[in-house]
Amino acid sequence: MSxxxxxxFPVxxxxxxxxxxxxxxxWCEIFSAVLERDIFVQEDSAFSGLKGAAAIAAVAxxxxQDLYPASWRQNGIxxxxxxxxxxxxxxxxxxxRHPQNG
Incomplete structure (x- = not known):
């Protein structure tokens, strides 16, 4: 994120x-703590790549207006x-210990 x-890049x-x-x-709680952000989990992520591409196209x-529609924000941390x-x-x-990862 940093x-x-x-x-x-707008974060x-x-x-x-x-x-x-x-x-x-x-795992989501760990991400939330480290990133200092609210985390939302898409309930059905089977087509997440397709949904992401469609959202980018719709914004473009x-x-x-919103890249992540409210309907995607479920099960919040x-x-x-x-x-x-x-x-x-x-x-x-x-x-x-793992400098190759960032």
């Missing part, structure tokens, strides 16, 4: 997660700073 922000206040990892509430032609310090420390250690 690299995206540094490059000028919102929330993240929509899809795929295998998004089925774990704990002006048919839709609201950011809480409670575990932020712990997860951030673990994340820093992981990055030190």
């Amino acid at each position: 690299e995206m922000e540094a490059s000028g 919102g206040e929330e993240v929509v997660m899809v795929g295998g990892g998004s089925s774990s509430r704990v 032609i002006g048919e839709q 609201i950011y809480s700073p409670v575990h932020r310090e712990l997860y951030s420390k673990i994340y820093r250690l992981w990055r030190e």
